[in-house]
Amino acid sequence: MLNETSQQFIHFAPDSIFLPYPERFKSGVEVLVDTNSGFITEVFESSKRGEILKTYGSQNENVSTISGGLLLPGLTDAHMHPLFYSMLNSLDPISLKGMNKSEVLNSFKKENTDNPDLQKALLFLDLDSSSVSGIDAKLLDDIFGNRKVCVYDASFHSGIVTSPVISAIRHATQDQTIPGFLKDDGNFAEAYGFEVFSVLCADNQNKLYETIEKSLWQTFSTGTTTIHDLLAFSLDSLKIILEVRKKWRTKYKFDFPVTRFYLRHKVALELMEVYRDWLDCGLLTDDARNIFGMKLFADGSFGSRTAHISEQYTDCPTCGLIFDTDEDINDAIFYADSDFESYSIALHAIGDEGIKRILEIIKQIKDHPYDHTDQIFRIEHFELPSKEMIETAKKYNVHVVPQPNFLLDLKYKDRLAKRVDAICPLSDISDAEVPMMFGTDGMPESMLYAIYLSTHARESCQRLALEQALHYSSESAAIFEGERKGTIEVGQKADLILADHSLFDDLKPGEADIPLEWSAVQSKVDHLHGKIKMVLKSGQKVYDNQI
Numbered sequence: 001m002l003n004e005t006s007q008q009f010i011h012f013a014p015d016s017i018f019l020p021y022p023e024r025f026k027s028g029v030e031v032l033v034d035t036n037s038g039f040i041t042e043v044f045e046s047s048k049r050g051e052i053l054k055t056y057g058s059q060n061e062n063v064s065t066i067s068g069g070l071l072l073p074g075l076t077d078a079h080m081h082p083l084f085y086s087m088l089n090s091l092d093p094i095s096l097k098g099m100n101k102s103e104v105l106n107s108f109k110k111e112n113t114d115n116p117d118l119q120k121a122l123l124f125l126d127l128d129s130s131s132v133s134g135i136d137a138k139l140l141d142d143i144f145g146n147r148k149v150c151v152y153d154a155s156f157h158s159g160i161v162t163s164p165v166i167s168a169i170r171h172a173t174q175d176q177t178i179p180g181f182l183k184d185d186g187n188f189a190e191a192y193g194f195e196v197f198s199v200l201c202a203d204n205q206n207k208l209y210e211t212i213e214k215s216l217w218q219t220f221s222t223g224t225t226t227i228h229d230l231l232a233f234s235l236d237s238l239k240i241i242l243e244v245r246k247k248w249r250t251k252y253k254f255d256f257p258v259t260r261f262y263l264r265h266k267v268a269l270e271l272m273e274v275y276r277d278w279l280d281c282g283l284l285t286d287d288a289r290n291i292f293g294m295k296l297f298a299d300g301s302f303g304s305r306t307a308h309i310s311e312q313y314t315d316c317p318t319c320g321l322i323f324d325t326d327e328d329i330n331d332a333i334f335y336a337d338s339d340f341e342s343y344s345i346a347l348h349a350i351g352d353e354g355i356k357r358i359l360e361i362i363k364q365i366k367d368h369p370y371d372h373t374d375q376i377f378r379i380e381h382f383e384l385p386s387k388e389m390i391e392t393a394k395k396y397n398v399h400v401v402p403q404p405n406f407l408l409d410l411k412y413k414d415r416l417a418k419r420v421d422a423i424c425p426l427s428d429i430s431d432a433e434v435p436m437m438f439g440t441d442g443m444p445e446s447m448l449y450a451i452y453l454s455t456h457a458r459e460s461c462q463r464l465a466l467e468q469a470l471h472y473s474s475e476s477a478a479i480f481e482g483e484r485k486g487t488i489e490v491g492q493k494a495d496l497i498l499a500d501h502s503l504f505d506d507l508k509p510g511e512a513d514i515p516l517e518w519s520a521v522q523s524k525v526d527h528l529h530g531k532i533k534m535v536l537k538s539g540q541k542v543y544d545n546q547i
Contacts, residue, residue: 007064008036009056010536013046014071015501020475020487024467025504031071032056032063033494038254038538039484040492066546069533070504072470073486074225074495075447076477078401079380079439082219082258083230083241084156086212087201088123097126097154098518104132108143121148121200129153129303130411135160137186150196155303158189161196169195179297179323180306189304190297190323194233212244216257220535220542224447225495226477226485228260229346229380229401229439231295235270238263242283249285254538255493259481262295262346265332272339290482293344294336297323299354302383302412302423307351309384313415320351329361333375343374350381352389359392366396376480380439381406383423390425390432399435399480402426404454404469405443407462407514408521425461426454430468437477438469444521447473448528451507458512466508494539503531 012031019026030049032042044052056062094111096104104127111122122144127135140149140162148168152159161169169182173195180190188196219227232238238261248256263271271278271292278284299320300306305313308320324332329347336342349355362377378399383406385393393400406424413420429436438450451473457463464472478486485493506528515521535543 007062009034009041009063010539011053011063011065012071012496012498013049013065013067014069014498016504017071017488018073018467018470019043020489021467021471031488031496033496033536033539035494035539038494038540040488040490040494043488043490066498066534068501070499070501071488072223072497072499073474073488074497074535074537075223075451075473076226076228076437076486077219077224077440077445077447078228078437078477078480079403079441080227080229080445081231081442082212082215082227083232083237085442085445086208086215087197087237088125089215090207090211091121091123091200093123093125095126096124096128096132096151098128099132101132101134104135105143108140112144112147118145118147121150123200124149124151126154127151127159128411129155129158130414137161137163137166137184140186148200150200152193153303155301157193157301157306158187158304159193159196160186161188162186165196165199168199172198180300180321189306190300190321198234208240209244212241213248217542219257219445220537221532221545222446222448222529223497223499223532223535224445225257225497225535225537225542226481227258228437228477228480229295230258230261232261232263232267235267235274238267238271239278239283242278246282252540254540254542257537259291259483260293260344261291262293262344264295265328265335268292268294268332268335268340268342289341292340293342293346294332294340295346296329296332296348298329298347298349298358299323299351301350302409302415305415307383308349308354308357309351309416310353310356311419314417315415319353322354322357323348326357326361329358333361333365337375343376345375345377346380347377348380350383352384352386355379355382355385355389359389359396359398362396362398363392378437378480381441382429384419385425385429387428390429390434393429394432394434397435399437400429401437401439402429403439403441403443404450404457405440405446407453407457408443408516410514410516421459422461424457425459426457426464428461430464430472435476435480436472437480438473444525446525446529448503448507448532449521449525452524452528453514455507455509456511456513458514463509466504469507494536496536497532498534500531500533503528506531 010033149162182188182192299308382400451469454469475486
């Protein structure tokens with residue numbers, strides 16, 4: 001943890017500040033933060049500085065002043081997977097990003113030689129299935145022999161595994177019905193990915209706790225102070241992240257950054273069996289009712305061609321697949337309302353047919369005379385929605401969580417043709433006044449870049465003003481949580497970003513810039529993150545890059 005300031009108050013005198021509507025960006029406004037309480041205690045005009053600070057005692061003794069820069073509210077990533085990615089990173093994954101097939105095969109051979117311990121599973125990430133094909137279990141077996149190996153598609157919804165992994169999964173899941181598929185040629189999709197991951201991680205728990213905490217700290221350096229949608233796909237994985245949370249709450253003076261944990265129906269049932277024991281040992285706290293939600297899947301992804309769409313993929317005779325059935329979804333929602341007492345239902349829906357299914361289910365529930373009025377529905381991704389779907393989401397107060405970073409998915413033109421331009425119609429959603437929050441889904445994990453893409457999108461249906469993008473990255477997520485944060489006002493939690501003032505010019509609307517080369521993406525991400533000078537979480541410095 002960073003060294004805490006010796007003064008009780010931090011006084012920001014920025015060049016400009018992002019205030020709540022209608023002021024928005026304004027200069028000559030200053031902020032005082034109480035590091036003990038973690039809240040913003042004063043927001044005032046610069047002309048009143050002497051008068052305000054005098055009431056808090058000697059500036060040298062009680063108040064630390066920081067001048068200049070751009071002051072923004074901390075950002076919320078409403079759709080990312082810190083647990084999942086930490087588990088992946090604990091396996092020391094090898095990236096195939098940007099590689100053609102020849103380079104991919106050379107990487108396979110090199111890693112197999114460099115890692116002679118055949119008991120060590122190998123995990124390859126970011127295979128670009130739009131340009132690399134023809135990889136199957138036979139090819140992998142020829143290279144790796146009897147080794148457990150997985151090659152994940154960049155979408156994380158599909159991949160290829162070696163024969164030993166196929167055998168292990170089929171042994172573990174016999175007589176079970178699992179959404180998706182696992183073929184004899186090693187290709188898998190959707191829920192089988194959880195099974196693949198369980199096989200690879202079976203003997204690799206030691207590094208995980210350290211990796212999770214390191215990942216959360218690194219997120220602070222990107223300006224993200226809150227995370228939603230942590231998916232626990234097993235009771236064991238949920239216990240791991242709750243143990244990290246328990247340790248965090250005793251170790252640090254600021255809030256744990258993950259505020260929403262989403263569970264599959266099966267895991268929610270298992271949690272109820274151990275709920276009292278976990279409450280007694282401190283893994284669960286009295287706020288458990290607010291932090292848990294139910295996660296359901298309508299479909300898959302464009303990357304694996306499993307997103308449920310109304311028109312066939314142009315390069316493959318399929319319209320995708322249904323993940324959870326209508327019956328599964330209805331049963332889970334009923335259970336969440338009656339037994340689990342979860343009022344937040346997160347529904348993964350990317351394709352237009354997937355979204356249509358989900359909205360129809362929500363409509364039936366909301367129009368029922370015994371309306372579940374307390375339930376809050378959110379649709380993760382919400383990609384390729386029609387105007388009618390957007391209006392329906394508005395009518396039933398459905399929160400939507402698109403990822404502006406999916407504007408990078410122009411490479412999916414090979415399977416969506418011209419429809420690729422309608423993947424992420426942020427402006428249409430905003431104009432319809434649908435409650436919306438931004439996420440990144442790790443593509444890449446940068447909310448600043450999500451904001452940048454939304455203000456530099458190619459199509460008018462996608463592009464937002466900077467004020468709108470910042471609202472959907474901070475304030476709207478806080479409204480969803482029911483928390484006092486997300487804006488710079490007295491009484492709000494002091495989750496704040498201090499950046500170089502030039503970040504304003506980087507983020508404001510400009511010429512369309514949606515690069516296809518990953519190197520250009522990473523360069524822009526690094527550039528934006530380099531503008532961050534300080535980040536506060538609950539009034540405590542969690543990142544300090546002042547020079």
